[in-house]
Amino acid sequence: MSEVKFISPETLEQAVDAYYKSSKEGKTKILAGGTDLLVQIRSGISQPDTIIDIKNIKELKEISNDNGSYTIGAAVAGAVLDEEEDFGNNWPGVLEALRLIGSEQIQGRASLGGNLCNASPAGDSVPALIASGATVKVHGPEGERNMPIESFHAGPGKTNLKNGEIVVNFQFPKKQKCSGDAYLRMIPRTEMDIAVVGCAVNVTIENDKCVDARVALGAVAPTALLVEDASKALIGSNFEKEAVEKAALACEAACNPIDDKRGTISYRKKVSKVLFKRALEKAIERAKKG
Amino acid sequence: MNEMDNKWIGKNTIRPDGADKVTGRAEYAADTIMPGMIWGKVLRSPHPHATIKSINTKKAEKLDGVFSVATSADCVDFPVDTPVILGIQDIRWMARNVLAKEKVLFHGHPIAAVAARTEEIAEKACELIEVDYDVHPWAIEIDDAIKPDAPILHDFIKFDGKPSNIVGTLEHKKGNIEEGFKDADIIIEKEFETAAVHQGYLETHACLVSVSPDDKTIIWSSSQGQFMVRAMTSFITGIPQSSIRAIPAEIGGGFGGKTIVYLEPVATILSKKSGRPVKMVMTREEVMRASGPTSGSKSKVKIGAKNDGKITAAQGTFYLQAGAFPGAPIRGAAGCCLAPYDIPNAHTFGYDVVSNRSKVAAYRAPGAPIGAYAVECVIDEVAEALKICPLEFRLKNAAKQGTKAVHGPTYPVMGYVETLEACLSHPHYKAPLKKLQGRGYASGFWFNAGGESSAQVNITEDGNVVVTTGHPDIGGSRASIANITAELLGIDVNRVSVLIGDTASIGFSNLTGGSRVLFASALVVTESTNQVIDILKDRASKIWNIDKEAIEWENGQARPAGDNAGKFKPLTLVELAEKATPTGGPIGAGHQVNTVGAEGGFATHICDVEVDIELGIARVIRYTAAQDVGKAIHPAYVEGQLQGGVVQGIGWALNEEYIYNKEGKLDNPGFLDYRIPVCSDLPMIDTILVEVPNPKHPQGVRGVGEVPIVPPLSAIANAIYNAIGTRFYSLPMSPPKILEKISD
Incomplete structure (x- = not known):
């Protein structure tokens, strides 16, 4: 042994x-x-x-709110973040994604940092983090640096961390007025499962117009994706049918999935469009509430 | 016995195993430890099909911490062409499934085993065993196994004069099938397929075995039959049954999958060779790869009917996967599929097909859900074509008392029609449905079994009761036996303790399977209890010095039958127990017999689904199961059986499947990608307990545990059709499959 x-x-x-x-x-x-x-x-x-x-390192377990900008320690467990009521009001999509990781018992341990570093293309919190526009602070032998979430992964199971670098925390931008985020995933069961497709949407609305949008997909490519063409299709629109359809097609086009035991290529592509539309609807509803 | 007066039968008494289970005290096989115990691990085949040229265990034996190594050379040699039948199993296959001999026949097939100080050392030693293989092409799916140039698993088995992977057939015939189809106004014929599915018991296989230098062997294990464990271990190791004491542990689920052995003979050999107690516990992955799922299948069903709704003929052909060794449950498929109907002309065939998969094991009504799936879907199509309500159509063709079944028997009193009527009058039948929701119906049948059972009923010195039977309790037999014993003796149920004896403490009792246990053990317990009552009357007669015939037993006490008998204060069980020694000694009686008279069980289910047509997800949103349960001795347990069967059927229909990769290896050997339903996938399963007592049983008991898994596959398929107008002929109806078909 x-x-x-x-x-x-x-x-x-x-x-x-x-x-x-x-x-x-x-x-x-x-x-x-x-x-x-x-x-x-x-x-x-x-x-x-x-x-x-790393659970005994203070910074990694801290949650702070600096005038609306959240910093969440990499090792903060899902159940702990869930008790931070205001975080859920600001980033319901991130929270709902994190809360999908495992069962109630697993939630007492599972963290955003772990989900990110595990680097599974199907990790639930990653698309939501990407859509939120959060960055991740890493600390290594050469000091600190910040990375956008979407450039953190190099492939399935692989990250762009350098030797000795550890993820410290996640820094969220201040939530825009009239913005909202949402995350949805497709699983064959209703819980205790792994995403076949995941989609996160974060939109900001001003006078019924989309002024900002970030769309991210999970489980459809070697890493979670920021779908910039979908954002472009939405920004400036009134979420009219044509714009939403164009964004959905951008999601489908961004998919580069594999055929495996969890789903076929064609299934994942079709589902990415459907989930995008449903997540968008949810994000808009939240944005309209303020 | 007047049912209205029942005090305990039909009551939801507290489960005797409940407190232990909810407080974690219940002892499962993996909880057992012994001083000096060491750990066994199994080396498994990396190939789906290969001849074993040689096995060299020298390096493993030399590793520090290793105590013994076992291979098939340590087992009794059963010539491959000579059957050795034990119940429905053949020991020559069982021995080769436990430790491969000439060939490995599936990825994960055990080849050798090591016992060492720790599990880790045993695992490492397994890696040091050198096996020289001659690797062969393999066949996983039925089509690949039966095509002309298929790789043959057992070349001495012939079909149509040639070596074949079709290793067994079965046929049921009634009337004249050609004439029957000629009489039909409408004929519908469809083909179906189902995937192999696992029983999904949560407790993995585990045992602890201690063999002493004189071969006296004690086995603690999780199984559905301690006597089965004893017999199979005896066959494979050569140790006589009289030297083996098999102790049944509390069991964490079996569903048929624990009716055969995997580890016990191996641990016995390892213990015998090392002189140490050996413990073995399978991982989930080992369970998925190498323990029996039930068959995947391909079938074709043809049904003809008159415009007036009478079925004139039915034909069914069922190919079932057996896995590596013969023994697919073709009787369940070809025998049960038409059982609910009175059909004048019928013909069913079953084909037992081996391929390079793990050997199938029994799974809740083995084969019957596969047969019913195809038949009940075609029944739905015929009813639709004739524009008759599917339940009314079934009612019109329902088998009744006196009907000659296609599989042979002429039915006695039975409650199939009552299940249809119960569904027709249930609120679920008329409940409104929304868009993309649909309702489906299906019926099902299972034979139910009798067989050998032994019981001993003893009165304790303080006047309470201990009942011992020989069947592991997987469905509430202890609670039910307590109810029956308390009822017969007229005492409080809490004064009755029901135990499961080991093979040295109770007479031979066949395994827990075939929905037989309560039927059989209630019979022998009733007989034993009646003998005890007779003894108690005899003791009272000695105390009062009157004839035994002048004494009656009522409400837990002996009393004079009438005024003529004399005036005596009744003697309670406690008082009689106190006086046991002077009146003749210990009070107790046992009975053992091969029970007969188990009658089949029928069920009809109603299922509502809702389909998300954008994602291809079908969810069951309401479910009602009506079943003829004979007599519900403990209704909550009976409901639990119905609900559990339905849940497993829902998993089978919607998501569960063995997925093999291109290398012939199982690709989803765990609960993440082998998707049994979780609670949130399920609605509350409503049950209707139809009670048409079995006249051949003292309490009217019929087996209830297996019937409820028979109808769900087709009830769900029919409901999905009703919801979205598309019929599915292949299980599981998983989201990618549904979406692909409806996007076409």
Whole structure:
């Protein structure tokens, strides 16, 4: 039986240092909630020799609100964020996406940071984060940097993090007046499932006109996608049928899915259009409420 | 017994296993530990089909921490061409399924096993076992297995004179099928297919086995029959049954899948070779890859009817996957499919087809849902073509007492018509439907079984009762037996404790399967209890010094039958127990017999679905199951059986399927991608318990556990058609399949 070294640092610097050093020597994994990692270890997919638990690092567990701009620690669990009532009022789409990860029990552990770093193309919170316009702060041996969520992933299971870099927190823009976000996913069951297609929409409305829009898709390509053509089709429109249809077609065109046990290429493409329209409707409804 | 006077039969008494289960005290097989215990793991085939040229275990044996290694060379040798029948199983296949011998026949097929200090060491040692394979082409699907140049799994089995993967056939005939179709005004013929589906029991297979130096063997395991475990382990290891004591653990679901062994003989060999107790627990992935699902199928059904709605002829052909070894449940498909109907001319065929999949195991009414799916969908189409309500159409053709069934028997008293009438008068039948919602109907039948059962009823020294039977309780048999015993003895049900004996403490009892347990064990418990009452009267007669015949047993006490018998204060069970020693000794009686008279069960279901036509999702939004349950001894448990069967049927119809990849390996060996329904997928399943007592049983019991999984597949398919006007002929009706068909 191989032994696993378990490190539980209390500062970001210690964590980064340990991560950087141990990654050079062997296979190191970061542990937040562990809801993906433990399953991967158990099934033999991941066989780390070092595990770094980041749950004792203060910054990674913090939630702050600076005059409407939220910063959410990477290791904050879904259930904890759910209790932050005002966050849900600002970013209902992000919250509903995060809350779809696993069961009630898993929600006590699963985090935005873990979902992002697991880098599954089907991760539920990722499209919602992209649509929100949030950025992610990472800390590494060379210091801090910020990345837009949509450029975080390199492929299935792969990120653009450099050696020793750890995700610290998510920084959300101040929510625009009359804006709203929403996330919907298609699963064969009603819960406890993995997205066959996920779609997040974030729109801002002024005088019935769409003044800003961000559309993101999950599970239809090697990474979650920001569909800029869909945004373009919506911005400036009154959400008239033609504009929505054009945006839906942009979603379909952006899909680059695979045929697998969870769905066919043609199914995923069709569903991306439907989910976009439904998520848009929900986002508009929320935006109109303020 | 006058039903109105029943105090316990028909009451929802508290489950005797309830407190232990909700507090986590219930002991499942994986909870068992022993001093000195070591862990066993199985090496499984990486190929779907290969000849084993050699197995070298030397490196594994030398690994530090390894105690023993087992291969088929350690098992009794059963020549491959000589049947060794045990119940519905053949031990020559069972032995080869437990540890592969000449060939590996599916990806995940066990080849060898290691016992070591820890599970991790055992796993590592498995990787050190060197197997030299001659890899063969494989066949997974039925079409690939029966085509002319298919790779043959067992070349000594012949069909039509040639080696074939069709390894068994079955036929039922009645009347003249050609004449029957000639008489028909309308004939509809359709083809269907279903995917292999797993029972999905939550508790994975587990056992702990300890073999002493003189071969005395104790097995703790999770199974549907401790006597089955004893017999199969004895066959495969050569240890006589008298030396094996199989102790049934509390069971976390079986649904038929635990009616055969996987681990117990292996752990026995490993324990015997190491001298240590050996524990083995399967992972979910091992369960999915290597334990029995039920068959996938292909079928064709043709039904002809007159314009007046009378069916004149019906024909059905069913090809069922057996997995790696013969034994697909073709009798359930070809035998049950037409059972609800009085059809003058009929012909059904079943074909047992092997392919490079794990060996199928029983699953709740094995084969019957497959047969009913095809027949009940065609029935729906015929009724539609004749413009008759599908329930009225079934009523017009319903089998009744005296009907000669296509599968042989002439029916006794039975309640099929009553289930149809119950549905017709239920509010669900007339409830309004919205757009994209639809309603479907289907009926179903299961044989139900009797068989061997033993019971012992003992009065404790303090005047309470302990009943021991020999069947693992997977559907409420302990609660029901407690109700019956309390009723017969006229005492409070809490004074009756019902235990499941191990193979050394109770007589042979056949396994829990075929919906047989309450039917059979209620019979032997009733007989035993009546003997106990007779003994109690005898003891009272000694105390009062009057004739036993002058004593009656009522409300838990002996009393003089009338004034002529004399005036004595009644003697309670407690008082008689106190006086047991001077009046003749311990009070108890047992009975063991091969029970007969189990009668079939019928059900009719109503299902509403709503279809999201943009995403292709069908959801069941309302469901009502009517079933002839004979007599519901514990109604809540009976309802639970009906609801559970329906839920598994919903999973089978909508999402569950074994998906194989291009390498012939199962691609979804876990609950994430093998989608059994979760609670939020389901509506409350309403039940109608129709009680037409079985006249051949003292309490009127009929088996209830299997019938409810028979109708749902077609009830749902028919409801989807009713909702969106498209018929589906292939299961599961999963979202991509639905969307693809309706977008065409």
